[in-house]
Amino acid sequence: MEDLKRTQSTEDGITTQGHGETEKRRLCHRVTASPHHRVVLHPLGSGVWALDSVRLSVKIDSFKYPDGTIALSDVNLKIKKGEFVGILGSNGSGKTTLLKMMDGLMKDFEGNVHLDGVDVRKLYPKEIYKKVGLVFQNPDDQLFAPTVFEDVAFGPINMGFAEKEIANRVNNALKDVEMEGYAKKSIHNLSFGQKKRICIAGLLAMGHEILLLDEPTAGLDPMGEYKMMNLLTGLNKERGVTIVMATHSVDLVPLFLHRLYMLSKGSIVRGGTPEEVFTAPEDMSNVKLRLPEIAELIYRLKHEDNIPFEKIPLTIGEARREIVKTLKAQGKGGGRI
């Protein structure tokens, strides 16, 4: 990941105000009473995770908020086991609304959302929440206990585990999010990025197999963004956690995500790999987004300065190879790629 090494800054304290007490109370009621164990995918012989079964299938014909705002329409997508998928869209495009529907929090829509083949509207909340967990954009809407341990332990306690199992789950979850040693720390004194990690730990301690994350890198500094994305990549690759994240961070996407759905004005306008989704700057500005900066530069050099690049790279590493290749082809390069 040579692109990452270039970033020098550190993840640190942006604090936020405002506590979504309603959301917190609702989350408190979400925990399941039945014991649940972390499920890890079995690797295929080749070491590649099985990606065959569809976990979430979403078909939303239309959803309107009570004030008449049509937030989603014609949304069709499928999330397979073990995938790391992005929902990419500008502010107000419907990302948060869509995640809430995938988590069964909003049911008043036309269409259907299936979790493991069953309509979420026919499932009891605890049947949804033992598999799917939503991490809110603002950690202060999710965290509520005085200390890290108490917050992460809240789910396992409500699931009825014995004290030792609770401690194990909390410790493992804190290790997973690289926050060992913070158990006794006051939530209040954590940095914004650390709070986001504790939110994720709280869901991992309950053993969620599918994590839905609403703008997990929002509010983090550049190194914090990469650390968060590396953490999520690790959970996905090593723990087999299926991840869906809403984001508008176009520069991060090609480095980490398998597949993308692009949302604009409540509808999916494009889906596919980052290479398939990031095409021309005009297509992106039409949906109030842009290409990754490096892609924009190469695109302009190709189309405005007629430099014959074969493809538009999406990362610094790819761009470096493409530039050296093009220079060499023109007899101007000497270095090794």
Ligand SMILES: Nc1ncnc2c1ncn2[C@@H]1O[C@H](COP(=O)(O)OP(=O)(O)O)[C@@H](O)[C@H]1O
């Ligand atoms: N509670 C609400 N009542 C009315 N309109 C809402 C509500 N929440 C969101 N919206 C509207 O729904 C649309 C999608 O919002 P949202 O899902 O929050 O988008 P995003 O997360 O992509 O920024 C926006 O037009 C927003 O103003």
Ligand SMILES: [Mg+2]
């Ligand atoms: Mg949002």
